[in-house]
Amino acid sequence: MSAFLWNALSFIVALGILVTVHEFGHFWVARKNGVLVKRFSIGFGKALIRWRDRQGTEFVIAAIPLGGYVQMLDERVDPVLPQFHDLAFNHKTVWQRMAIVSAGPVANLIFAVFLLWLMYLVGVPEVKPVVASTQSQSIAALAGVGADEQIIAINGRQARDIRTVNLLLVEQLGRSEIRLTLQQRNSLQVQERILDIRNWQFNPETESVFTSLGINLLLPQATTTLAVVSKNSAAERAGLQVGDTIQAINDQPITAWAEIDRLIKDNPEIPLNIRVLRDGQLLSLQATPELSQAADGFSQGLLGIVPMASPWPEDLRYTQRYGIFAAVNEGISQTWQLTRLSFAMVAKLVTGDLSVKHLSGPISIAQGAGSTASMGLIAFLSFMALISVNLAVINLLPLPILDGGHLMYLVVELIRGKPVSERAQEIGFRFGALVLLMLMGIALLNDISRL
Template sequence: MFMIGVPAVKPVVGEVRPASIVAAAGIEPGMEIVGVGDKATGDWESVTYALISHLGDDSMKLKLKAANTSYVVDKTLQLDGWKFDPDKESPIGSLGIVPLGGKVLPVVEAIVPNSASEKAGILVGDRIKRVGEQEVTEWAQFVLEVQQSPEQPLLLVVERAGSELTLTLTPDVKKVRGQLVGFVGLSPQLVPLPDEYRILLQYGPLQALWQGAEKTWSLTTLTFDMIGKLIGGVVSLDNLSGPISIAKGAGSSADYGLVYFLGFLALISVNLGIINLFPLPVLDGGHLVYFLIEAVTGKPVSEKIQEVGFRIGAAILMLLMGIALFNDFARL
């Protein structure tokens, strides 16, 4: 992966949500996260892994650097009651951080033929100024109004060639997760993230090998940490995933490119390797326990005891797989 080159983005805070954990800590937009606890962070992925390791803690220290300076400040986040659903939000977003990214402007970039937008007379280049009684300064505001108004006429004010026009837009309707939502068939104008915030993690063979080993060790320690939190009840059993989620994750990562697919395979490989070392008799870890007992006692474990151990191990493994499969089907 590191020889091919891993695209990454500097962990710069784009927005801070009001009344959030990071807002209470005094973190401001434009700050770059250079460390979480005692771990240095150079991109958003490393920030995410570092944040997850602090689940269940009372507090967490972030090291941040203000824009255009080298001065680093420490901010302490109070994590009382901090929890998040990984199926709905990221650990970064749950703290109230919106990463700096490309901007989505309320300007029409493209229109789907025969869509509600085309029927309303919207043209490419129109800037959406108001929808209903809502002033539109961000694209998300327009999307929310449309989604909440399926098949309901909306008065739309657009700016075209320096003049404002009033149009009537009636969103079409579609069902999403059992709910009826509106859609109008147009896409916004995107302003990409400046290159100064993009980085490419690419190294020569020897350095790539070292970086890969460090990354593997980081994933290994994180996995053990999460297993401990799972046993301790800090992390819910609902977070367990099975083959269906793995297949979906593999497909999604492959859509982004070879590097991301390799990264997903590495993550799964590390997890499976660790699980295989669990001291359950049906796994390699169980066989190692039997070998250790034989080395200490000087004689092998009796076949009867091994058979009982295999049955118990198989039952525990099947129970875990059952929970994982149930979670997979619940997410469909």
Template sequence: MSGFLSSALALIVTLGLLIAFHEFGHFWVARKMGVKVLRFSVGFGKPLWTCKAGPDQTEYVLAVFPLGGYVKMLDEREGEVAEHERHRTFNRQSVWRRFAIVAAGPIFNFIFAILAFWLMYLIGVPGVAPIVGEVAPKSIAATAGFHTGDRILEINGRDTPTWSVTRINLLDSSLSTDELTFRVQAEDGSTHSLQLSVEGISSEIKQKQLLRHLGISPFRPTLPAILGELSPDGPAQQSGLQSGDIIIRVNELKISDWMEVVKFVRAHPEEVIRFDIERESVLQTIEVKTESKTIETGIIGRIGAGPKPPGPIPPELLTREEYSFFESARVAVDKTWQLSALTLRMIGKMITGDVSVKNLSGPITIATYAGQSANIGFTAFLYFLAVVSISLGVLNLLPVPMLDGGHLLYFLVEMVKGSPLSDAIQLKMQHIGIVFLLMLMSLALYNDVMRLLG
């Protein structure tokens, strides 16, 4: 299956599943509260499939556009209601009941995340052990006492079984406090604590490249300096380099591994580099003019070449995050809480300008990650579903008109003042909400397009 088709299919499954679960929250609680549900729709637009079922003959709809959904309840504000059914209308419920029905959607998003994480941890999540590779001289990490070969066991009391978990815990802790405490295991098996400060480091750096800023590189097996795949029409291929070439020297620098090649090329954008190579036991010299590429840290050089694919990851670097039935549930709840709070903090920092709005993602980026995670494996896709579900839950709780959080804000005002906001005020706020959401969606789509364009 092509990358586009797999991403599109994964996006449909992701949004369809999460939206259905979100709307089921509204539906289930409304039914429990005695409110009559007229329609349960997953998606908008032309119905692809419909059926009526249940004592109330609720209409179930699957529509053509899976970018949303809704639950339509009996409501006197939307038409005449028979006298004998007025007690089952949404608008006649107490404010607490209406609050519960609306809040149920986002709450079910968090429940879905907990279930996904629980199943993921029950199956087991393969990962790479958080073993420190290179520690930059005179860096924050070097000053704190980190050494190559140290294994990170905890950050501020949170376990770090894999590099993936380590990065999340590092970001979460650094946004909460400036003082970080690492518990590490040295190569000789001894354990000790190290303290370092992240005071003065911007939220943007914390989010994207905190490890590098601290001076820590994850341990990687040494890659030999052998060319693998070359980009079509890239500088390397155009200059005559070929897959399988062994790089002996670049300019006057003798090369011992692939990362030395990468560092040298990145440091010399738009320059001619002399490559001394060995090809089929014959030494050759080929000159390559590097291209330049702008990244967040500046301009780097590139030649459009990758290394020869490495062999299997050494067993000592592999680990597995797996828990028992009940422990998986505890860890799942903890992970959902952590990522929910982290998402809310990141939104807050976008609003204050501490984090760039370029981090917003739209359907194109979501589709890409959905396809990639589905191709990696079931547990990776479960993690992706849980993270997106948390994002939907947090987003829907924001006090923005048109979202669940906007309706909850109306109900809170009603609780305080003893009467609902007037229809005129609600209509004006809905207009503001529509404009805000359109701007947000446009910005997310713009970011998607810019990512595609590189």
């Protein structure tokens, strides 16, 4: 199966499940509050599959898998016979309507807890964040962060794996300092370092949050043996194969992957004589790197090879696994952390601490779904938990076209004792739709530029 089809299928599965959970939240609470649900649709456009239940609700799976909706009986939309007024959404109390509107995002948060609970019940492979070195004159180096120190807390919040440390560091964008708690790798000695981040520049498109601070983590190193030779690449045309160990390029002995990387990038469209070791035999091949454009806009060579990595140091790897009840607590804790981070990122977009060029759209989400699905169940569950939380947070934003906007109107109604005027709501919906379309357009353009 091609990468495109795999990404598309993974995207449809992930989004379909998350949208169904979201809309089921609205549906279930509406039914519990005596509202007649006319239609429950997963997707938009032409109905591919449809059926009705005993209460008259039409269930639909539609052709465009980019969302869904729950259509309730509401006399503000369609005429309602007097005998059915009690079944209409607009005739319910403010508190009931608030419960129905908020049920979608809440369902996504509960589902995220379930996904994370399942992950920690099975066991999550984790890696300790140990510093290998710091870059000269970097933020970390100036703060005194040294080699063989493990990060165990960020601003007092415990974080003993790379994934959690990464999330907590990103959350600090826009602040003036970060307080790192570090422990020597082979001792119990603990110390704190204060990172001055007033001039911190972080571009997630080109670097990790660690390297942006000048921290090089202790990770498996790239070897000179090939793990991947891309299809239809210059390397494949030259006869390079997975498992080949590069010994020399243009008679220059090779001892590290960095040397291979440099020679390929510095010689676009120039033939390179490559000596490889294959099954105990030395072979001489000639490969010509293709001309490609780097992220900085400059031209460079591309051969289409990926190196094997050395094994992880055993003392850095561990599996985080909990029992049935402890996994629930961990799921709630991780969901709260993701929710807090998501709201923090939205706030940083508003304040300008985070650029809108970092927004991701459906193409990036599809790629993320495909890559995590390829990595296995745990990675895919983690991805779905993150997207489920993001879906909840986005829907809670106070834009009138979203659940958060509806809640905002209902809060105003609760305070005033009467609904917001239809004219004000119409203006609000138009404004909300404009903002949402603008953000979606930016995200889609970002996706295309990344491609």
